[in-house]
Amino acid sequence: MTSITRRDFLKIIKQILAATGLTALFSPVVAFFYPPSLEETPADPVLVGAVDDIPQGEALTVAFGRYPALVINTEQGLRAYSAVCTHFACLVDWDAGLEQIVCPCHEGYFEPLEGGVISGPPPSPLESIPLEIVDGEIYIGGAS
Numbered sequence: 001m002t003s004i005t006r007r008d009f010l011k012i013i014k015q016i017l018a019a020t021g022l023t024a025l026f027s028p029v030v031a032f033f034y035p036p037s038l039e040e041t042p043a044d045p046v047l048v049g050a051v052d053d054i055p056q057g058e059a060l061t062v063a064f065g066r067y068p069a070l071v072i073n074t075e076q077g078l079r080a081y082s083a084v085c086t087h088f089a090c091l092v093d094w095d096a097g098l099e100q101i102v103c104p105c106h107e108g109y110f111e112p113l114e115g116g117v118i119s120g121p122p123p124s125p126l127e128s129i130p131l132e133i134v135d136g137e138i139y140i141g142g143a144s
Contacts, residue, residue, distance in 0.1 A: 045142030059094030069129050069140055074112050080140045081115045082127040
């Protein structure tokens with residue numbers, strides 16, 4: 001039976017720690033090139049709720065695939081947008097007092113009828129999501 005010396009034991013520990021460190025260092029690089037497959041947008045329409053659940057002038061943020069969606073009840077009817085700002089992908093929210101969609105990160109403001117940029121650094125409008133009302137229920141997304 002061979003015995004391991006203290007020096008051999010420390011070499012083994014050093015090699016294990018080095019392998020662990022290299023794995024921790026290079027895993028994000030590998031993950032960047034091979035991201036997990038996340039559903040960007042659902043293939044089927046997503047049920048938001050009843051039309052009465054969103055009073056006029058109010059909004060609801062709902063899960064919609066990988067990113068949330070914002071459903072707003074305006075005077076001109078219901079609208080749905082991706083809740084991801086086009087500037088740095090912060091999550092936007094509805095400000096009922098301003099009657100605007102607001103990005104709190106860099107003070108981006110969007111209008112509720114078309115999702116267009118009012119002011120701030122966002123380079124383009126919010127992505128519109130198809131919306132349909134079936135039997136008093138709001139559905140967003142799906143094939144249009």
